[in-house]
Amino acid sequence: MRLTRAGEYGIRCVLHLARNGRGKLVSRMEIATRTDIPPHFLAKIAQQLARAGIIEILQGSTGGYRLLTDPSEITLLSVIEAIIGGISLNDCVARPESCHNSSYCAIHRVWDKANRQLRDSLRETNFVVLAAEESCCLMPFSLAGNSNLSIEEK
Amino acid sequence: MRLTRAGEYGIRCVLHLARNGRGKLVSRMEIATRTDIPPHFLAKIAQQLARAGIIEILQGSTGGYRLLTDPSEITLLSVIEAIIGGISLNDCVARPESCHNSSYCAIHRVWDKANRQLRDSLRETNFVVLAAEESCCLMPFSLAGNSNLSIEEK
């Protein structure tokens, strides 16, 4: 497991939406601009977030994205796993059947424990906490503005 | 961070050596054959292990590898970090300067904590424990034999 760029973008996107509150609709282009995500890449990531039931995508000329659930119910774990799939530190953990007898394997147990701890840490963190605090990966909310942007897609 | 194939091979190599005891010299080809590692790839990995002070490489016609320290002092963490470099779950953790102000960043702290937990788990596990137990990633020691092999590199 590794936090890929896509995973990082997913976090930024949800964090931006969380700072706007649960129901607020934000256009893809605004999110992309504010959080410095390539717009087309964001589209792909948003689809994964939507499939996971985290955001809702609205089409049409006034479309955009918005959170489906309250930021307090959205954890770092759910966002990350929506983007990069299940977290597993090695194959052995993800696919026990790839080993002959993983239940007896000492190495397997170590990775399995580490994997559980990692998931627990990520699950403990929700987006109310993150939205409230400052994050170096994003502009502070106060600077982000809101405004009706008219951003051209090229 | 992710356990790459190279990291997996590094563990297998050290585990095989650990099962032979600290001072025992084992040829590269024997290790490669026993643990199913491509011989040339093993050479590369061994060099990293040697640079980290975990094994010693002996050249010449009776050369091979052997553990420099007691298996009880060798941890999963040291082997893995010898191969894949420092463990970091995201860039933010590896290079704090890559963020504007990572010390204030809520997301940073979550990853940092998870990272510490992971390293702790890996550091707790040494190769005496691993060598004693069965591991699905390797043939059981009893089947591995010892013998003077004359294995052709082709």
Add this chain to the structure above:
DNA sequence: ATATATAAGACCAAAAATATCTTATTTATC
């Protein structure tokens, strides 16, 4: 000197990650 081992680094191939492009669809508005 020779045979047999590893050293070291160049090199290549495959996979994954990142990013973009193109065509289609949806929706509000006129």
Add this chain to the structure above:
DNA sequence: GATAAATAAGATATTTTTGGTCTTATATAT
């Protein structure tokens, strides 16, 4: 209904990482 402005979906391209191989050099025992 036509148009403009947004996203959908998937194909494609680029870059990076990983995995593996090959070649030439060096070391050591006999």
